[in-house]
Amino acid sequence: MKDPDGLCDIFKRKAMAVSAIVKDVDSLDNAFEYAIEICKKKEACKMMNPGFDSQAKSEKIISAPGLSEDMAEKFADICMEQGIDYAQDSLRNHLSGIDIGFTTADWGIAETGTLVIDSSMEELRLATMISEIHIAVLQKSRIVKDSYELEDRLIQSMQKSPNYMAFITGASRTADIERVLAIGVHGPLELHILMLEDL
Numbered sequence: 001m002k003d004p005d006g007l008c009d010i011f012k013r014k015a016m017a018v019s020a021i022v023k024d025v026d027s028l029d030n031a032f033e034y035a036i037e038i039c040k041k042k043e044a045c046k047m048m049n050p051g052f053d054s055q056a057k058s059e060k061i062i063s064a065p066g067l068s069e070d071m072a073e074k075f076a077d078i079c080m081e082q083g084i085d086y087a088q089d090s091l092r093n094h095l096s097g098i099d100i101g102f103t104t105a106d107w108g109i110a111e112t113g114t115l116v117i118d119s120s121m122e123e124l125r126l127a128t129m130i131s132e133i134h135i136a137v138l139q140k141s142r143i144v145k146d147s148y149e150l151e152d153r154l155i156q157s158m159q160k161s162p163n164y165m166a167f168i169t170g171a172s173r174t175a176d177i178e179r180v181l182a183i184g185v186h187g188p189l190e191l192h193i194l195m196l197e198d199l
Contacts, residue, residue: 007110007143008195014113018170020191031102031137031194032075035062036082038133038192039100061085063131064102065123075102091126101131101188107150108143108193112169115193116150118157119166128166134188136168139196 003009012022025031044060064075065088072088079086087098103124107116115136119125128134144150154165171191 003140005145007145008140010110011108011113011143012195014110015170015191015193016113018113020113020170020193022193022195025137025194025196028071028137028196029074031135031196032078034192034194035064035100035102035135036078036084038135039084040082042099042133044099059085060099061087061097062100062102063087063091063098063123063127065089065091065121065127066103089123091123091130098127098131099133101127101129101134103127103134103136105136105138105193106142107153108138109145109147109150109167110143111146114147115166115168116154117166117168119164120160120162125164125166128168128188131188133190133192134168134171135192135194137194137196139198141198 015022023034025034039060039062042060060083062075062079062084064072064086067075067088076086076088087093091098103117105115106118108114109116115138117124117128117136119128128136157163157165168191171188
């Protein structure tokens with residue numbers, strides 16, 4: 001893809017500045033492989049029991065709502081081969097922890113390194129909020145210069161109800177607690193963005 005305005009490079013630089021991990025991938029299959037490798041390397045996420053003591057789960061879970069039926073089936077098969085649980089729906093049953101939330105982004109904003117994801121589907125919202133690591137695939141052709149370039153598209157999208165549009169910039173972080181920076185309090189500990197030529 002030609003990128004005369006250098007939007008891909010700007011997006012990558014801005015996203016990395018807010019601690020996102022950005023990689024190029026050649027295909028959705030490569031994105032699946034990347035997610036599997038990240039999941040295999042990490043410890044199973046910890047869940048909270050009623051006494052608020054954390055304990056490690058033995059199984060690892062990847063959630064990937066929003067994929068087409070054939071892609072979801074393919075990803076589920078790969079996960080099963082690797083001994084990883086795959087969850088596409090009923091994510092409320094996994095509120096104690098999802099290792100990897102895998103999504104596709106609708107847009108990227110170069111100016112801030114921000115992902116824009118239509119999260120009107122509850123499963124998609126949950127996958128981006130309760131996973132320890134969020135991996136998002138972003139088509140390079142869907143990167144715009146700034147939020148103003150998305151204004152008309154967002155207005156059109158918001159005519160549908162219900163509507164929930166998420167703007168995600170970097171991993172979850174807050175300094176609300178005694179003004180000490182904490183990562184992963186309100187969402188994933190890590191954000192990985194896989195930049196793809198086309199889907």
